[in-house]
Amino acid sequence: MPTRRGIAVGAIGLVLAVGGFLAGYRELAALGVVAVLALAIALVWAGWPPRLTVEREIEPDRVVAGEPCRATVAMTSTARFRVQGLTGAERLVSQRREHSEVAVPPVRLPAGRVARTGYLLPTDRRGVLDVGPLEVARQDPLGLVRAAKTFGDSTRVWVHPRSYRLSRVPVGAARSLDGVVDAVQYGSITFHALREYVPGDDLRHVHWRTSARVGELMVREHVDTSLPRIVILLDDRESAHTEQSLEEAVSAAASVLLAALTADLTVELHLVGGRSLTGAEAGGGAGRARPYLDLLAEVAPGDGALPTAVQKLRQRHRGDTLVLVTGAGGAASLDSIGLLRDVYPTVVVAVLGHGAVDRLSARALPGVITLAANDAEEFGARWDAVSAW
Structure with missing residues (x-):
């Protein structure tokens, strides 16, 4: 279809042609006819939509903020004769429903040929x-x-938050038989679920009664309930953050998460807004951090109540370390955190953002380790400076 320039050229050309003819100005009429002919030739030249197929590849589809992410597009012409001069734009929609475009380099594509072009995505x-x-x-x-x-x-492309290396993490605690809370990495074995038998399973774990009822071997699966576990609670309430403090809080949560996974600890990630991810859901292996980082990439300001999230976490068993990461705006609603001290032997509260130090110093949180920082990098330094968990 004609562009604004094309419409203007066509309209002016038509006026000049008619006006010049009626007024007897041949030169003016000729100029108008040339303009109209130019528009007509342009319609023949580019008036039909492109005829091609397109394949897109993005590598990698998960990056840390600031790292390069490249998209490659392969265009295959389905035209029989003509050469197609093509321009393009890739549409981008963020989780905040913000729309933008990335220009694709121009391509000259002969009939039946394939052309590849690439461009960087904003990360x-x-x-x-x-x-x-x-x-x-x-x-x-x-x-x-x-x-x-x-x-x-x-x-879809996930842009993961930046993280900062932490030198150590708390290993959690478990209550021993004599009633003393000790930092340990062993504990009781508890029944978790029944599953189908696979070669290599210990036959002593076969549940014969269920196996006879369902007609196939079923084995008992057990888990160690007192393995060190870190529970990260990220405050994603809009009232708790500015736009910048939310980004710093997410980066701080990512730093704790990666440090815990590096130390082979079991990690749970919870958002005050309601979403959560446990170690069983995330899976194991080298890519076990990916589901957690995907969830952190998807964090957006929302609603929720911190007391409600606290009540859910009170249902956890003893032996965990809780790390709450919030913004300066959430410092006023930390009273309910004290309810977790009898469930989580180690409770850490981190407040990030401008004014976090002043707001946290005005709160009395007995028995809770408190950290206040302007940004995630400063949080990492204060975390490493804790003498004992």
């Missing part, structure tokens, strides 16, 4: 990006006519 901010669909357009050299068409589906 300066933590979040989730939906990339696509790709809009490809044909345009004449004068920019009078542009025919566009969208290709492909959207592809």
Whole structure:
């Protein structure tokens, strides 16, 4: 369809042609006819949508904020004869529903040929990006006519928060038989669930009664309930943060998370807004941090109540370490954290953002380790400076 320039050229050309003819100015009429002919030629040149197929690849689909993420597009022409001069733009939609575009380098695509082009995606901010669909357009050299068409589906990219290395993490605590709370890495074995038998399972764990009822071998699965575990509670309430303090809080939570996973501790991640992820849900292996970081990438300001989140965490058994990460705006609602001291032997409260030091110093939280910092990097330094957990 004609662009604004094309519409203007066509309208002015038509006025000049008619006016010049009626007024007897041949030169003026000729100029108007040339303008109208230019628009007509542009319509023939680029008036039909591009004929091609498009495939998009993004590598990697998960990056840390600030790291490069490259998209590669392969365009295959389905036209029989003509050469297509193509321009394009990749549509981007963030989790905040913000829309933007990334320009695709121009491509000259002969009939039946394949052309590849690449471009960098913006990863300066933590979040989730939906990339696509790709809009490809044909345009004449004068920019009078542009025919566009969208290709492909959207592809999701997770931009993980930045993190800072922590030198150590608390290993948790468990109550021994004599009633003393000790920092240990062993404990009782507790029945967890029944599952199908797989080769290599100990036959002593076969549950024969259930096996006879279902017609196949079923074995008891046990878990060690007192393995050191860190529970991270991230305050994602809009009232607790500014836009910047939320980013710093997410980075601080990511720092604790990665340090705990590096120390082979079991980690649970909870948001005050209600979402959560446990070690069983995240799975194991080298990529076990990915589900946690995906959840942190998806964090957005929302609603929720800190006392409600505290009541849910009170249902956990003894032997855990709780780390609450909030913003300066959440310092006024920390009274309920004291209810967790009889369930979690170690409770850490971190308040991040401008004014966090002043607001936290005005709160009395007996038996709770408190850390206040302006940003996540300062939080890491204060964390490492704790003499004993």
